[in-house]
Amino acid sequence: MHGLKLYTRLLDYLKPYKWESLGTVLSMILLAITEPAIPALMQPMLDGSFVDKDPTLIRMIPIVLVLLALIRGLAMFGSDFGLQWLASHVVLDLRDKMFRRLLVLPTNFYDANSSGHLISKLIYDVNNVSTASTQGALVLVRDSLAIIGLLALMVYLNWTLSLISLFIIPSVGLMIHYMSAKLRRLSQAQQVAMGDMTHILEEAIKGHKIVKIFAGADYETQRHYQAANTVRRYIIKFAFTGNLNSVGIHLISSLALAAIVYYASLMSVAGTLTAGEFVAFFGAMALLINPIKRLTKINEQLQMGLAAAQSVFELIDQPTEVVTGTKTLKRVRGEIEIHAVTLCYQEAKSYSLQDINLHIHPTETIALVGASGSGKSSLANLLTRLYQPSSGQILIDGIDIQELDLTALRQQIAIVSQDVILFNDTVAANIAYGGLANATQTSIIQAAQAAHAIEFISQWPQEFATEIGENGVRLSGGQRQRLAIARAILKDAPILIFDEATSALDNESERFVQDAIQRLHGNRTMILIAHRLSTVRHADRIVVLEQGRIMEMGTHKTLLAQNGIYSKLYRQSQLNDSIAE
Structure with missing residues (x-):
């Protein structure tokens, strides 16, 4: 996205705070307008007070200086505090919008993006946007107006010397243009590196027990050091490029200043320039250098902020979960019909589910069993529309789930998974x-x-x-x-899914969980997904999956009698349970 478009989009977030923005901008304008007043007072003070001994000027100039200081102090407070206030609200709104978007993004987005990188966007990138928006606005508005005012004063005082000072502007502009693209690229690379470091840090903290037990401290320390060192290198490159830019600007300014001093001295000798005019012009020239320096320095922050804004808006612009239906339901009976459903995950080379046809009756308990990777959990993911089927149709109480409002659909389903999430x-x-x-x-x-x-x-x-x-x-x-x-x-919920809910439990805990499941049997539709087949013996029907296809279906007793896939899985499960005991 182009830099101007990014800033225009950021400005849209100020619309709710238009009066606060107006007050802040007026404060910055007032501060910029009073900037040339300081050197402007130098001429009458020197020529009128010290040379002409004008008593009126001697009395008035101190009063004007005090009033000027008071006005500038109030304007400075209004601009600085106003910008901080506005920035804090923009950051809050951006983070809120990003977080809201994260909660409605499709599951495959989380599959493709690490949590560390996403956290980095919400914290690090948004902070960079805040810094760029506050400092950038302050410098761009205040210093740009100050430069215009100072240049106008210099032209008024002596247009010949002003032409020399104007040499600075195009030279500085060319240097800024050259450096901007490089600074933006370095900032983007730094943000990616920061995301990598955050990801490594998060993994090490969450997996601290495994790190300790498997002596992974040295390995994790090396990973973190490499990531942190990559961040450091980009910071150094960014600082080097920015400071190189500043040195160039400083050199150009110094050459212009030297030329002005030389020609001003010649004009003073010729009697065409008074001492007051020279001091006023030189003062304006000196005051002009700092705003120009700040404008060149702010380019670094602007490019960092623009790169961060691009990262932030990339997240905000991510497409949400596919919303195809608007129908709502009060409470379903729990009938589920699956017709010719096929699923292939993004970037997967093989199908997770192939031509699945299954009819589950209301309040029936169905068990899905099979080896790892056979597609059991994939079917549960499709029921809740965490993923979309590649083809086929799923109906609940005769209604295609694609026609249902997502919230309404998920209100009908509860899930207990192996990976329990608690807060x-x-x-x-x-x-x-x-x-x-x-x-x-x-x-x-x-x-x-x-x-x-x-x-x-x-x-x-x-x-x-x-x-x-x-x-x-x-x-x-x-x-x-x-x-x-x-x-x-x-x-x-009328539909309850247990996805490997007992796979990692000890025998005592499993008995408690099994008893809880048995109490629910018969009063809602239940889908049991399990490796430990001892937990599914009492299911009304058992569906055996292999490589994404339904291979067998029946009760525990009938499937054992068939001496097929289920029978082999059951014997292996019993053997594993006996070894575990």
């Missing part, structure tokens, strides 16, 4: 999460009882008000799983 909050908040936040304490307790979570919750001093830590770090695997089941029970 750094209380037990009650984790059970009554999201749309369940208004649940009564009684219903939360009942859900915990049904999931056999009340047994360990009641042993804690604060019971349901107990903080469980990040992702339930203070809980055992079985306790975390039972909290997840309690959450699903509280949702009271």
Whole structure:
């Protein structure tokens, strides 16, 4: 995206704060207008007060200087504080919009992007946008107007000397244009490197137990050092290029200043330039150099900010989940029909599901079994529309799920997976999460009882008000799983999916979970996805998947009698369970 378009888009975020923006801009204009007043006072002060001994000027100039200082102080406060206030609100709005977009992006976006890079966008990139927008606006508006005012004063004082000073502007412009593209590229590379470092840091923190147990500290330290060193190199390259630019500008300014001093001295000797005019002109010239330097310096921040803004808007512009339907449902009966469904994940070379046809009756319990990679979890992902099928159709109560509103569809389904996600909050908040936040304490307790979570919750001093830590770090695997089941029970969805819910549990925890599942049997449609086949024996039907295809279907007893794939899987499962014991 072009730099001007990026800035125009950023300015759109100021529209809700138009009056605050107007006040800030007026403060910057006032500050810029009063900049030339300082050297302008030098001429009457020297020529009138010191040379002509004018008593009126002797009395007035100190008063004017005090008033000028007061006006500039107020204008400086209004511009600096106003910009910080506006920037903080723009950053808040950007982060809010980015976070909202993250929550509605399709699952395959998360498959393709690491969480570290996404976190870096929300924190590091947005901060760079803030810095560029505040400092950039301050310098561009205030210093540009100050330069115009100072140049006008210089032309008024002596147009011949002003022509020499104008030599600076095109030279500086050419240098800025040359350096801008390079600075932008370096900033973009630095942001990518920062995302890599954030990703490595996040992995090391989350996996700290594995790092310790498998002696991975040296390896992780090396990874982090390499990533951090890459960031450092880009920072140094960026600083070198920016400072090289500043040195060039300083050299050009110094040459122009030397030429002006030389010609001014000649004019003073010839009697065509008074001491007051010379001091005023030289003062204006001196004041002109700093705004020009700031304008060249701000180019570095602007390019960094533009690169960050491009990264931010790339996330905001990401397409959301495919929304094809608008139909809503109160509560479905739980009938599921799957017709000729095929699924191939993005960039995958083979199909995860091929020509799946399955009819699940209301309140029926269906088990999906098979080896790893056979497509069991893929089917659950399609039911919730976390992924879209490559072909085929899925109906719930006779309605194509593509015609249903996404929120309405997902209200009908609850999932308990192997990878339980808990939040750094209380037990009650984790059970009554999201749309369940208004649940009564009684219903939360009942859900915990049904999931056999009340047994360990009641042993804690604060019971349901107990903080469980990040992702339930203070809980055992079985306790975390039972909290997840309690959450699903509280949702009271007519379709309930257990995706490998007992695969990592000990025997005692598995018995608790199995009992909770049995209590739900017959009053809602349940889909059990499992490796441990001892957990699916009581299912109404068992569906055997292999390489994305349905190979066998029937009850536990009939499938064992067939002595086919399920029979082999079951014997292997029993052997694994006996070894584990």
